[in-house]
Amino acid sequence: MPTKTLYLAPEGIFPLVGRTSGLTSLGLPFGGTLQGEGLLAGMPSLFIRLAGCNLRCTWTGHGGRTIACDTPQALAVSHGRGSTISELIGTLEGALGALTHLVxxxxxxxTQAEGLVTLLKAIRQSPTLRLLHITLETNGTLFNAEVAKSVDLVSLSPKWNATPQGFSSRYIHVLQCWLDAKVLPNSLQLKFVVGSKEDEDQIANDILPHLNLCHHPPILVMPLGATPEELRLSAPYAVAAAIRQNWRFCPRLQVELWGNRAGT
Ligand SMILES: Nc1nc2[nH]cc(C(=O)O)c2c(=O)[nH]1
Ligand code: SF4
Ligand SMILES: [Mg+2]
Structure with a gap:
């Protein structure tokens, strides 16, 4: 029996029009937001935020400040809200409007691979949703070939400083599985968070040389920070890394525009 339930973070599918207000979290009378990060930054999109994470990232930002995960509300699967696949399909169909992109x-x-495979199959079988461009945001620690086949863009965002042991050969192996599964142009991006020169050095010396990048996936760097102020302090390091290494700088529009409010 395929898994029929997925656990969603509090914001679930977002942004949706509220029943009482008639507006979304952006104050609009129709669903959707802008993809804030990566190659598709600026693309109108609907989001699904699943609950549960196998990492607990922290970074050292400007001045030695500790910066934690920007979506703490999504870390514990036990705080997640169970939703059936058919409920999710119904909500997506109702909210899609003119949108063509789902994240x-x-x-x-x-961490919910089985349910995710079932959801992706259901999306591809829905006459309304089947042509959606689907981006998967992942930390790259867990691989699933079915998921890789069913999404259009894998946004691979390694979190090398998430564990005290740092980057393991196992982590490198799983990242390589994603790289080998998504070889077509625009089907995979590597997206790194940079808040210091040490972050740049780790990416350049401890991660990229261990990966086979023969298909030349785009390598993006975005500033560390879950608030506009933190972004402003990190941006010079991400800009310097981008220019020194010939990586592509990308913004975090949702933080700049809406301060990383949940559901934006
Ligand atoms: N607008 C918007 N863009 C995003 N890109 C990646 C997001 C994420 O939380 O993974 C995100 C998000 O939460 N909101
Ligand atoms: S992998 Fe992402 S969601 Fe998980 S703890 Fe790290 S930043 Fe947060
Ligand atoms: Mg994020």
Whole structure:
């Protein structure tokens, strides 16, 4: 029996029009927001935020400040809200409007791989949803070949400083599985958070040399920070890394525009 339930973070599918207000979290009378990060930054999109993550990231930002995960509400699957696949399909069909892009994020979506595969199959079978461009945001610690086949863009965002042990050969192996599964142009992006020169050095020296990048996936860097102020302090490091290494800088529009409010 395929899993028929997924656990969603409090904001669930977002942004949706509220029943009483008639408006979304952006104050609009129709669903959707802008993809804030990566190659598709600026693309109108609906989001699904799944609950549960297998990591607990912290970074050292400007001045030695500790910066924690930007979606703490999505970390514990036990705080998640159970939703059946058919409920989710119904909500997506009702909210889609003119949108063509869906982003599945978390938490770490692959912690619910079985349910995710069922959801992706259901989307591809829905006459309304089947042509959606689907981006999967993942930390790259867990691989699933079915998921890789069913999404259009894998946004692979390694979190090398999430564990005290740092980057393991196992983590490198799983990242390589994603890289080998998504070889077509625009089907995979590597997206790194940079808040210091040490972050740049880790990416350049401890991660990228261990990966086979023969298909030349885009390598993006975005500033560390869950508030506009933190972004402003980190941006010079991400800009310097981008120019020094010939990586592509990308913004975090949702933080700049809406201060990383949940559901935006
Ligand atoms: N607008 C918007 N863009 C995003 N890109 C990645 C997001 C994420 O939380 O994974 C995100 C998000 O939460 N909101
Ligand atoms: S992988 Fe993402 S969701 Fe999980 S703890 Fe790290 S930043 Fe948060
Ligand atoms: Mg995020």
């Amino acid at each position: 599945i994020t978390g938490g770490e979506p692959l």
